[in-house]
Amino acid sequence: MIRFEDVSVTYDGAAEPAVRGVGFEVPEGELVLLAGPSGVGKSTVLGAVSGLVPHFTGGTLSGRVTVAGRDTRTHKPRQLADVVGTVGQDPLAHFVTDTVEDELAYGMESLGLAPEVMRRRVEETLDLLGLAGLRGRPIATLSGGQRQRVAIGSVLTPHPQVLVLDEPTSALDPAAAEEVLAVLQRLVHDLGTTVLLAEHRLERVIQYADRVVLLPGPGEAPVVGTPAEVMAVSPVFPPVVDLGRLAGWSPLPLTVRDARRRAGDLRERLVASAGGGSGAPGPVAPRGAAARRYGPAPVADAAPTAGAAGRRRLFGRRPAPTAPTPHPHIAEAHSLSVRRDRIDALRQVDLTVTPGETIALMGRNGAGKSTLLGSLVGLVAPTAGSVTVGGATPHRTTPRDLVRRVGLVPQDPRDLLYADTVADECAAADRDAGAPPGTCRTLVSGLLPGITDGTHPRDLSEGQCLALALAVVLTARPPLLLLDEPTRGLDYAAKARLVTVLRGLAAEGHAIVLATHDVELAAEIAHRVVLLAEGEVIADGPTAQIVVSSPSFAPQVTKILAPQQWLTVAQVREALG
């Protein structure tokens, strides 16, 4: 159904092709996962299927791409629209109408479908994607995940033969991601739809893939095979594979279920090695007041078989006793309520943030995470209650004053980027922060190598764009750092580097609050998880305690090794010595 023959794409002005010598085929009725590191060319490959590359992006495409027999170089995207439905990485760029219902109908209207068919399919899709409650809402008022669901719904309604999806679950909460992937699988199985999907969070998608096309590195030819074959050699792999490699399991398990069946011996080895040694490198306990409140391991909940030393391994180092320095809270919210239009986005939220602690805000799409971050940075004013950051009231503080207290990397990192080149953006960030020249650029390269100075931020891949926005904000080293979904578009290696940078900042006393659906990231880095539901805080406590007890928010390693309570592969590796 989709065929690539020796395809190379070179963007205008680029010294090297973005992808080179790509050849693979996707048969009708298969779900194929396109995987590979950030910036390796996944979106470029997807764009070549829908015709956006090169018709909209410019550049030259050599070789041949055909979809349902049509050559995408000689057919413009509009001439492929009856066959291919595409969702890009930026849902906002995708929308043509103003409301949810209109958006779901738009693609069908352009294809001239009968009104009764349109009506039925809109209703079906609203139900399938859990959008019924939002049907009349203006798209501009939706949360990030709600928008992503609408974008996916709008390409499903015309029932295209081919779906091309770029990180379709990047803004979705874990349960919503599972629902969307189950819907896609049903289309593949029941209607014979062909799906080509790029995704970084392989732990979410690998079990749905019939085959994987891996782009291992820039300009390298793809590796094509079954998920198990490709995962055995891939430079990007989910925690379940990482754990399988560590434990020497063969064949490698790809799902939590398969791994659990193999995990008996590993659990025994972990019990046997729990006798001695030092603590494990989990989220390192914060200093000062936060350490007193959240650092010590939650002893009562620790694994019954692991003993005291083991418990220390599971939950991170017990903090060294510190003098009781009076650390003021860097941010506080008291009975904070925010009403947006007619929506109660936050209800009576109480939150304190202490220097040195890293907090993960988690919860369903639309739960109020971005609104809470927006309140802390003055973008959203409280309807009732109060919020302060560094003693100031954010929405009444001038931006100049506020940047010394708090920095936000927003859900769409492009909102932060204004300059025409990466170099100019970095120079401006250094100037604004009063940092030595080169500070921002060093951070960019440290997070994601391979970004060139002269590139226009608009032309960066999703992960590259995020790395730049992160670097711009990190250059100012704000005492309170807010990150909204900071791992979209980032591969596992870039995520690990981000974790290192953030741990360093936390160790120096910066407070970090991140809104994330990435349970693996929360397990790696957060001392504390605050769970929101419908604008209310429904849980607030040490990460291990909150995520272990939740089927939605538990990371893969926790699920595999339960009832022992491990969070990350790094902890297991350390424990095995």
Ligand SMILES: Nc1ncnc2c1ncn2[C@@H]1O[C@H](COP(=O)(O)OP(=O)(O)OP(=O)(O)O)[C@@H](O)[C@H]1O
């Ligand atoms: N329109 C464009 N003009 C110039 N260069 C571009 C353009 N689009 C992408 N690039 C470059 O091509 C390379 C591949 O980008 P692409 O977006 O295809 O990667 P990706 O694998 O999808 O990345 P990510 O995982 O971060 O989304 C990157 O180096 C990027 O900077």
Ligand SMILES: Nc1ncnc2c1ncn2[C@@H]1O[C@H](COP(=O)(O)OP(=O)(O)OP(=O)(O)O)[C@@H](O)[C@H]1O
């Ligand atoms: N500008 C706005 N006008 C009206 N309602 C809004 C606006 N922005 C957000 N909302 C609504 O407020 C609620 C909270 O949205 P918010 O963006 O804070 O959620 P979130 O937890 O960050 O979601 P996601 O995980 O999808 O990013 C949602 O119901 C959303 O639809």
